[in-house]
Amino acid sequence: MESAPTARLHDIINSSISAAFHQKMALAFWRHPSESIIHGILGSASANETVIELETSNPGFILHPFDHIEEAGSWFIPADYHITLPLFGKIDISPGSEFYKKVNSFLDDKKRDWFISKNLPCTMSDQQGRYLELVQDGVNAINEKRFDKVICARTQHIKLKNDFSIGLFFRSLIDAYPDAFISCVSHPRFGTWIGASPEILLEIDKNNQFRTIALAGTQPVNEAKNPATAAWTQKEIQEQAMVSRFIINQFKKVRLREFVETGPQTTIAGNVMHLKTNYEVDLNEIDIEKLGTKMMRLLHPTSAVCGMPKLPAREFILREESFTRDLYSGFWGPINFHGLTSLNVNLRTMQLTKDEAIIYAGNGITHDSDPEKEWLETELKCETLLQLLS
Structure with missing residues (x-):
């Protein structure tokens, strides 16, 4: 019998990314994490946004840009073809797999193609001065x-090496950030993005347990890599x-009172540490429809x-930042997939052009923020991806 x-x-x-590009599909x-x-x-790959309800959606992957709020639509990648891959070792591929049939002809093709957004941020001559x-x-x-x-964000453009491989970079993110949500998306509307998010927007597991987190404050990982010894400034604690x-x-807006709050605690996300508070709700114990x-x-x-309040902070961002955030600081993730919905904030992320990676990073600004220190903090966040590109 012939082996697979x-x-x-x-x-x-x-x-798979090349197959999606040439067949005009989304991926x-x-x-x-872990x-x-x-x-x-x-x-x-639908060109149009759609209003998604988590409780009734078919399995798939949601893409939601930063500037779409409240009941604005999202983009949805249906799980028409699905594959599960082990992290270690060579992978046996079933020739009968529908996913395999879609990508088979591209496995031996050395030329790699991916979607590139038509809405890319420009390279600025004085990036630091503009951010300050x-x-x-x-x-x-x-x-x-x-x-x-308010959160002020910026971009950093990095030339890709001639032999850059999305697949190898994806794997290197997994190795470097075991506790992050590692994801790669290629879509005709948004182009190709890849990142290692430390922050969930919300999660609902197969036991109907709801979870969200509050994440803020950033500092380098200490030499001992011991979160318990981290010291936080008053500005970071307030943020x-x-x-x-x-x-x-x-x-409070949905009259939800039955939740468990844990934290704040220091958590490590790659080369940085944050303050995190967990919020959990047992959906079996409450009577709130479509929570x-x-x-x-x-x-x-x-x-x-x-930022806070949301609307004036958002207006400032849309008016003053020199680029459109698009999927950066929006959210994405699987919906109703193997019993899990996991929406993650798109942070520690980069967008690919033909020969560049555009890295996005932002910082929380309060009344006592020092522009120079905020710039250095965005440098630290960019390093999450930069060190793997070098």
């Missing part, structure tokens, strides 16, 4: 009582408290990626 063909993980990812690969398997789906100015504008607006906090308060205020969908709309964008 084998392939390496990165070759399957690369060939997502992801690895949940898991040793990878999921991949190919599906029809943006942060100072944010501080001035806070002092004028227009809002209490994290704002995010926690924002989440509790959203709970997952309601919270998805209320939580996005969180104060950790937008």
Whole structure:
């Protein structure tokens, strides 16, 4: 009996991305924190957004840009073709697999193609100067009582090596950040993105347990790599408290009182540490219809990626930042997939052009922010991906 063909993980990812491009389909690969398997789906690539309800959606992968709020639509990749891949060893591919049939002809093709967005941020000559100015504008607006906090973001353009492989980079992210949500998306509307998110927007597991987190504050991992010895400034503690308060205020809007709060605690995310508070709800014990969908709309964008109050902070971002965030600081993730819905904030992320990676990073700005220090913190966040590109 003839044995099944084998392939390496990165070759399957690369060939799948090429297959999606040439067949005008959308693709997502992801690895949940601490898991040793990878999921991949190919599906029809709708050009139009759609309003999604988590409780009734078919299995698939959601893409939601930063600037879409409340009941605005999302983009959805249906799980028309699905593959589960082990993290280690060569992979036996069933010739009868529908996913395999879609990508088979691209497995031996050395030329790699991927979708590139038509809406790319421009390279700026004085990136640092522009960011320092943006942060100072944010501080001035806070002092004028227009809002209490705002997230100011920037980009960094990095030339890709000639032999750059999305599949190998995806694997290197998994190795470097075992506790992050590692994901890669290629879509005709948004182009190709890859990242290692430390932050969930919300999660609903097969036991109907709902979870969200408040994440804020950033500092380098200490030499001992011991979160218990981390020291946080008053500014960072206040920033994290704002995010926690924002989440509790959203709970109040749906009259949710039965939740368990744990933290804040220091957590490690690659080369940086954050303050994190967990919020958990047993959906079996409450009588709130479609809580997952309601919270998805209320939580996005969180104060950790937008600011407080949400609307004036968002207006400042859309008006003052020199680029469109698109999927950066939006959210994405699997819905109703193997009993799990896991929506993750798209942070520690980069967008690919033909020969560049565009890395996105932002910082929470409050009344006592120092523009120079905020710039250095974005440098630290960019390093999450930069060190794997070098």
